[in-house]
């Protein structure tokens with residue numbers, strides 16, 4: 001017997017399942033909910049409770065696999081309000097990292113449903129997100145080349161490279177499963193942007209939900225350099241521009257490619273950072289998972305009698321778009337924004353060489369052995385599968 005698509009969702013159920021869709025706010029219009037009402041009114045306590053559960057589930061598990069029982073049983077209006085509450089609270093948080101982590105978890109929750117949804121539901125969600133797809137006779141779907149590139153660029157899985165796709169007449173043809181993954185990216189990037197909140201409302205949210213915000217910062221701590229025997233000589237101010245930029249990206253809760261994650265862990269190890277300090281550097285990653293990160297860093301640093309994998313040399317980092325020698329226009333200090341003359345010296349070929357020349361101490365086996373020894377392999381797509389690739393990634397800069 002042929003497998004049939006599930007029946008299409010009613011409008012309200014669609015908004016409950018996908019509360020980020022434009023128009024979902026119509027679910028709450030009859031209730032005339034204000035921000036203050038959502039924060040304080042006893043009538044919305046259930047929505048707040050489920051909203052808090054959404055936030056905490058994401059803090060613990062950015063893979064979005066945690067089941068929130070109350071959410072699956074809730075009416076669409078409550079599903080939407082709990083989503084709105086969670087987004088408001090996280091948009092008011094001092095650090096953007098928890099919001100970005102929540103965006104990963106919520107987008108994965110949506111993906112889990114989309115990948116087994118009917119073609120009608122997939123198409124409807126895609127259309128409302130602004131990325132229309134067309135059903136093809138081959139049971140695949142097509143979307144415009146522009147939309148494909150916009151959605152696929154942040155995905156680090158090599159299968160999403162444009163060169164591996166079927167492109168016909170300006171349309172990219174993909175499986176329904178792949179289309180669901182692309183839409184996951186659309187949701188993630190949308191939810192990772194904080195909602196605009198007036199200062200008064202922000203202060204009220206922070207005051208009302210102080211306990212929740214405190215709990216989030218406990219569960220998603222910011223990276224902190226720890227003093228320790230191995231790290232006493234670490235000189236982050238002497239790190240090369242590429243490494244400083246990688247650390248800033250993670251501190252700000254931004255995604256860092258597999259190549260960047262690998263390079264950072266391998267560099268920090270050679271610069272003398274201990275395991276805890278290296279793990280801390282990844283805490284801001286939107287998909288940070290402590291146990292997986294520890295496992296992967298352990299793998300990178302214990303190879304070859306503790307020397308670890310070789311950090312990539314400058315030429316490799318340039319291939320991955322990670323060389324920042326021209327300066328980082330968004331950098332916080334004039335030093336970060338400026339072109340770095342040392343990086344343009346013809347003899348400079350390795351970030352560890354830069355660090356040593358700036359007065360940093362490098363453990364034995366540093367830049368002299370750069371570029372060799374690491375197998376070329378690709379880890380699975382990063383979001384939710386871990387924070388650091390276990391091996392040197394391939395040369396695809398999008399991974």
Ligand code: SF4
Nearest residue numbers: 240242314323324343
């Ligand atoms: S030249 Fe080398 S050390 Fe300098 S930013 Fe580029 S990759 Fe880093």
